[in-house]
Amino acid sequence: MSIDTARGFLAEHAPDIEIIELEQSTATVELAAKAHGVTPGQIAKTLAMKVGEQPFLLVAAGDARLDNARLRAQFGAKAKMLDEATVMELTSHPVGGVCPFGLATALPIYCDESLKRFDEVLPAAGSPTSAVRIDPQRLATLVSAEWVDVCAPA
Numbered sequence: 001m002s003i004d005t006a007r008g009f010l011a012e013h014a015p016d017i018e019i020i021e022l023e024q025s026t027a028t029v030e031l032a033a034k035a036h037g038v039t040p041g042q043i044a045k046t047l048a049m050k051v052g053e054q055p056f057l058l059v060a061a062g063d064a065r066l067d068n069a070r071l072r073a074q075f076g077a078k079a080k081m082l083d084e085a086t087v088m089e090l091t092s093h094p095v096g097g098v099c100p101f102g103l104a105t106a107l108p109i110y111c112d113e114s115l116k117r118f119d120e121v122l123p124a125a126g127s128p129t130s131a132v133r134i135d136p137q138r139l140a141t142l143v144s145a146e147w148v149d150v151c152a153p154a
Helices: 002-013 029-036 068-075 084-091 113-117 136-142
Strands: 043-051 054-061 079-081 109-112 146-148
Touching: 029 043, 043 084, 054 084, 054 113, 068 079, 109 113, 109 136, 113 136
Parallel strands: 054 109, 109 146
Antiparallel strands: 043 054, 043 079
16 A cells, blocks of 8 residues: 555654545545645645656645746656556555655655745645645655746746
């Protein structure tokens, strides 16, 4: 179960961070924001993408929209979303629960500047019903993410 890989990662690297598990799905930004009582922007969505054959994860504010021109400028080519099977294979997390914790494959991870508007964000934790509360700077440090600016302002 993919929440177990996230749980193992957090137990080793950030034992003070508790995984929040809910009964209802938080697989979309809107569902997650309502369930956790936060603004949609505070939901840190993790997008699985690739440029050429290089897959990577991008964590962005839930209300941010990808800007194709900025993506192309940052990564040197057009970025494409990965299909569900590839996402599961590379991350061990299902779509709706993808997070940068406990990945099956080491992937480059990027955090978008849109997260910096908040003191606390909520990325998923390996399942469509789980999340963690974390400072965006700590999130980036914890997963060795590089900061990028590839989203249009909310």
